[in-house]
C-alpha cells in the first residue's frame with residue numbers, strides 16, 4: 001500500500017478550548033501484528049479482540065493470508081485466525097507489500113526464515129529506505145538466504161527460507177524488539193534452543209505472547225539493563241484468545257495535547273502499561289504532568305490501566321539514554337511537550353530515531369524550528385528550549401511519517417498561531433480515527 005501517488009491531504013490545528021471527555025485509542029500496534037503472526041503460526045483458532053485496524057496491521061493480515069493462514073474479520077476490531085502450524089507457511093504467490101510498516105516487514109521476515117519457501121518483501125518509499133541488514137544478518141546465520149535486494153539489503157528483496165534452520169545464540173547490536181522478535185520467530189522452526197541477548201531490554205510482547213500460545217520461553221535479567229531470552233524450538237503453538245489493549249504510543253498524542261491545552265481533563269481507557277513501553281509517562285511525570293492511573297488490570301501478561309490526564313505546568317528535564325527503548329516512538333511528541341515546558345529538556349541516546357519511518361531526529365528538530373522553538377542536536381542528543389509557549393505559524397513536513405503529522409497537530413492545539421502539516425494521509429497507518437477522536441475531545445482542526 002503506497003501513498004506516494006495519492007494527493008497529499010494537508011490540515012491545520014489551531015489553539016483550542018479545554019479538551020474534555022473519555023476515549024479509547026486504538027489497539028496496540030505491536031501486539032496487533034504479533035497476534036496475527038502467532039495466530040497464523042498456531043494450530044487451531046485464534047480470536048483477537050481490539051485489533052488495530054490501521055494500514056500497517058492490515059498489511060500484516062494480508063501477508064498472513066498470502067502465506068496460507070485463514071484470517072477473517074468477524075466484527076468491529078474482532079478477528080479470527082486459523083493457523084498453519086510452526087514452519088507450515090505456504091509459498092506466497094504474490095510479493096508481500098508491508099506499506100509503511102517496519103514492524104510487520106521485519107517480524108514476517110523472521111517468521112518465514114525457518115520455512116522452505118521463497119518470499120518477496122516490498123513496501124512504500126519510506127520502508128524501502130530503511131535498513132533490513134540488522135534483521136537479515138541473524139536470519140542468514142540461521143540458514144536463510146537473501147536473493148535479489150536493493151542497496152545494502154534494502155527492499156524490495158527476496159528471502160529464501162531455510163529448509164533446516166539452525167538455532168543460534170544472538171546478541172542484538174542495537175536495542176530493537178524487531179530484531180529480537182525476528183530471531184525468536186525464526187527460532188520457532190529450529191530444533192533446540194535459540195537464545196537472544198540484549199544489552200538494553202526492548203518491548204517484550206513477543207515473549208509474552210509466545211508463552212500465551214504455549215511456547216517454552218524464559219527471559220532473565222542480563223547485566224544492568226539487559227535480558228537473556230531462551231526459546232525452545234519446534235513447539236506446538238495452539239490458537240489462543242488475545243485481547244489487544246489500547247496503544248500507549250497512540251495514547252501519547254491526546255495525553256500531551258491534554259497536558260498543554262489549558263483547562264483540559266481527559267480520560268483514556270484500557271491503556272497498556274507494560275513497563276517496557278511507558279518511558280514517556282515516567283518522563284512526563286518528572287516534568288510535572290498530572291497522569292493518574294486507575295482500574296489497573298492485565299490480560300495475557302500485558303498490564304493496562306485507565307489514565308486521567310489534566311493540563312499541567314511542565315518543566316524541562318533530562319531523559320537518560322537507557323530509557324530510550326521504552327519510549328522510542330514517543331520522542332517526537334515529548335519534544336512538543338518540552339517546547340511548552342519551562343526550561344531545557346535534554347534527550348540522550350536517540351540514534352535509533354534516525355532509522356524510523358523518517359529520520360525523526362532531523363524531522364523533529366525541523367518541526368520545532370519552523371514553529372519558533374529553539375532546538376539543538378549534538379551527536380545523538382537533542383536539546384529543546386522550553387519557553388512555556390510556542391509561536392506556531394509553521395508548515396511541518398511529515399516525510400511519510402504518521403507520528404510527525406500527529407505531533408505537529410498536537411502542537412498546533414496550544415500554539416499562539418496555527419500549525420499546519422503538509423500531509424495527514426499516513427496517520428491511517430497507526431491511528432485511523434485520530435482526527436475525529438481529537439475533534440470529539442475539543443480539538444480544532446481545519
Ligand code: S3P
Nearest residue numbers: 030103175176177178179328329
Ligand atoms: C516495534 C519496535 C520498535 C518500534 C516500532 C514497533 C515492535 O522498533 O519503534 O514502532 O513492535 O517491535 P525497534 O525494535 O526497531 O526499535
